[in-house]
Amino acid sequence: MATVFLPTPLRRYAGGQSKVQVDGATLGDVLTNLDTAYPGLKDRLFDEGGEIKRFIQVFVNEEDARVLQGQATPVGPRDEVSIVPAMAGGRQPLPSQVRSDNGGRSKKYLAEGCAMTRRRTP
DSSP: OEEEEOOGGGGGGGTTOSEEEEOOSBHHHHHHHHHHHSTTHHHHHBOTTSSBOTTEEEEETTEEGGGTTGGGOBOOTTOEEEEEEOOOOOOOOOGGGEEEEGGGTEEEEEETTEEEEEEOOO
């Protein structure tokens, strides 16, 4: 049985488990059997055409399934399947987080404890 790693938003469908064991010869079989064992996941993973949703990344042994064979990717009993939803968001820095130094030649953007500096040459 392959080990399937579930992201936090999908764990509620699997009783809170972060990883589950699922049978299947291909990635498509594994994902179908995953929904059979834990109903509700299919709607979260597949679009209306039966393809993995574009904002869901699925990896087989740390390789992106889209660059392998997609749902036809072979999966063995010791393989690991990771489901990773795309992350979106971010924000522009607040005016209080933007500082101009050296006559406007450099700006420092501070966001949540992470600093990036962009310098322009005169």
